[in-house]
Amino acid sequence: MRRIWGVVASLLIIMTMLSGCMDIRLDFFLKKDGSGGVNSFVVANQSIMGDGDTTGMDSDFVGELGIDEEHAQIERKPLEYYKDDMLFVGEENRVLFNHPLIAFSDISQEEELRWSYQGNSVYRFEIPLSDLSNEADEQERVQMGAVFKAMGGKVIYSFETDYEVVGHNADYINENTIYVWDLTDDIFMQSPEREFGFMEIRINMAPSKNLLRRGLEEKNDLDRTQMDFHGEILKVLGYLKGTDEGLELDRELTRAEGAIMYSRLLDLEDEIIAFSSEQSDYMSGFTDVPSWAKDTIDYLHYKGLVLGLSDKLYGSNAKMTEAQYTTLVLRALGYLDSEGDFIWNASVDKAIEIGLYKDDLREYVYIHDGKDDTEFTRRKMSYISYNALFFENIKTKEVLYKGN
Numbered sequence: 191m192r193r194i195w196g197v198v199a200s201l202l203i204i205m206t207m208l209s210g211c212m213d214i215r216l217d218f219f220l221k222k223d224g225s226g227g228v229n230s231f232v233v234a235n236q237s238i239m240g241d242g243d244t245t246g247m248d249s250d251f252v253g254e255l256g257i258d259e260e261h262a263q264i265e266r267k268p269l270e271y272y273k274d275d276m277l278f279v280g281e282e283n284r285v286l287f288n289h290p291l292i293a294f295s296d297i298s299q300e301e302e303l304r305w306s307y308q309g310n311s312v313y314r315f316e317i318p319l320s321d322l323s324n325e326a327d328e329q330e331r332v333q334m335g336a337v338f339k340a341m342g343g344k345v346i347y348s349f350e351t352d353y354e355v356v357g358h359n360a361d362y363i364n365e366n367t368i369y370v371w372d373l374t375d376d377i378f379m380q381s382p383e384r385e386f387g388f389m390e391i392r393i394n395m396a397p398s399k400n401l402l403r404r405g406l407e408e409k410n411d412l413d414r415t416q417m418d419f420h421g422e423i424l425k426v427l428g429y430l431k432g433t434d435e436g437l438e439l440d441r442e443l444t445r446a447e448g449a450i451m452y453s454r455l456l457d458l459e460d461e462i463i464a465f466s467s468e469q470s471d472y473m474s475g476f477t478d479v480p481s482w483a484k485d486t487i488d489y490l491h492y493k494g495l496v497l498g499l500s501d502k503l504y505g506s507n508a509k510m511t512e513a514q515y516t517t518l519v520l521r522a523l524g525y526l527d528s529e530g531d532f533i534w535n536a537s538v539d540k541a542i543e544i545g546l547y548k549d550d551l552r553e554y555v556y557i558h559d560g561k562d563d564t565e566f567t568r569r570k571m572s573y574i575s576y577n578a579l580f581f582e583n584i585k586t587k588e589v590l591y592k593g594n
Contacts, residue, residue, distance in 0.1 A: 216347035218315070220391070226290025227262070233269050233280030260555070261288045291395070292556050295415040304386075307413030311392050312356060315349060318386040335375070345373040349389055358389035398549050402591065403580045414551045420572035427591075429454045429579075430572060439569035443515065446483040446506035447568070449496055451575055452518045453486050457592050462489045476504040495521075512566040512574075513537050519546075519578045524585040547577050 220226040265284040270277070287293035294315075298305035304316035348370045349360075360369035371387040395414065398404040410426055412419055421439045424430035429451070430437060453462060465472070466485040474491040476498050487504055490496040499505040516537040517527060525531040525540065532540035541547070547554045550573070557573045579591040 214345045216317075217350065218348070219350040220290050220294070220353065221350070222352050224290070225286065226293070227284065227286040229282065229284045231269055231280055231282040233271075233278040236277040236279040261293065262286060263288075289553065289556065291393070291415045292552055295413070296417060296556075307416065308390065309411055311394050312390055313393055314388060314390045316386045316388045317347060347371050347373065347387065351389075351391055354392040356390045356392055359384060359387060360389065395551065398580075400549055400580045402589065403549065417552070417556075417569065419552070420576040421569055424572050424576055427579075429575065430568075437568065439567060439572065441568055442565050443510045443568050443571045444506060445504065445508050445510045445514075446480060446487065448510040448515050448518065448571070449487050449490055450483060451515075451571065452495070452522065453490060455519065455522045455575060455578060455590050457590070458486075458489065462486055465489045465492065474498075474504070475501055476506075477502050478506050479504050480506060510566060510571075511564075512570060515566065515571055516541050516574060519574055522583075522590060523578060523581055524583040541574070544581075546574075546581055549580070550577055 214232050215230065217229040218226075219228075263286045265286075267282050267284075269280050269282050272278070294305040294313075297303055304314070304318070306314050306316075308314050348364075348368050350368045352367050355369070358369055359371075361372050362370050364370060369389055373387070376384065398407060406423070406427070407414060410423060412423055412426075416422075418437070418439055421430055421437045425432060425437060432438065453459065462485050466488070469492075472488055472492060474488045476487065476491070479487050483506060487496065487506075491498070491504075496504075499508070513535050517532075517534045520532060520537055520540060521527070525544075527534045527537075542554060552573070557570050580589050582589055
């Protein structure tokens with residue numbers, strides 16, 4: 191939902207100067223029945239504008255939402271009504287999110303809309319007030335505001351929810367569930383009294399079915415809707431170490447990093463330390479392995495768990511694909527491609543088939559993070575790895591997570 195309020199503000203300024211009057215409204219909603227989304231409409235005073243076609247003038251705003259149509263339904267319809275004997279004409283856009291909590295979390299990564307986890311199941315929703323200081327000086331603001339309001343123009347946004355609201359600064363509440371902010375005055379002020387409209391909502395989401403996983407998630411109280419959740423909790427659990435640059439979840443995974451994660455999923459770190467001490471002269475033959483990965487790759491090679499690109503090259507800095515990493519994860523869970531349990535280049539399909547991601551709040555289709563689908567990032571690796579921790583090995587009937 192890139193620059194959601196900035197778009198409205200720019201449209202407001204342009205249309206106010208050209209036509210003298212508009213009604214602008216954003217209505218968000220999130221309900222216990224699982225529905226959620228945003229309605230927007232922008233209508234202009236046709237009595238002033240004349241007979242020009244205003245249908246579709248809100249389409250640019252919807253384009254700025256940045257919502258994948260696979261994850262939402264977008265409906266558009268024309269609007270026409272009279273107010274104070276003046277005809278207003280425009281368009282309404284209704285966006286229904288397939289998974290509202292995930293959608294609100296993802297669009298909050300953009301510049302304007304804020305959706306953040308406060309802990310204890312409380313989420314905070316904010317929309318900053320638009321800053322028009324670069325568009326008009328104080329006198330122009332006053333004049334624009336006077337004309338805008340004289341012609342019946344309004345700027346409204348609301349949030350409807352039947353969840354428990356623990357805090358807000360709405361101007362008024364309709365029907366006990368619709369929290370309304372009237373920004374008609376604020377938007378033309380040089381220094382508005384409030385920097386943003388906000389509300390805080392307590393959302394008790396369904397817990398994980400796996401009791402071990404549920405306990406870890408409740409103990410650490412991290413936001414399960416957030417796209418970085420899997421990387422952050424793997425860090426807490428000691429599986430993902432990160433670099434000097436942090437977790438770097440947007441960066442593509444390398445083969446060396448994939449091998450390290452594979453060894454941690456298998457809980458081999460103690461064995462690797464012992465092996466490097468007892469057989470310090472072991473040589474895998476690979477000449478391209480960095481020092482921080484050498485002991486791990488030597489041991490995995492010794493055990494026959496990984497192969498190189500050639501006798502001399504492991505391909506440490508080469509990008510690892512999702513199919514390659516998922517193959518390692520499936521092997522860790524007891525599925526062997528060598529015995530026909532799956533085909534390595536169809537490993538992703540096999541992971542979905544066995545239900546590897548069924549207990550995750552963020553469905554598999556939501557792990558893509560704006561990168562090209564061919565790019566396998568550390569974020570996607572984290573998603574797969576975290577889910578695998580609580581899945582039973584088909585041979586030992588034990589889960590990978592050992593409580594480290």
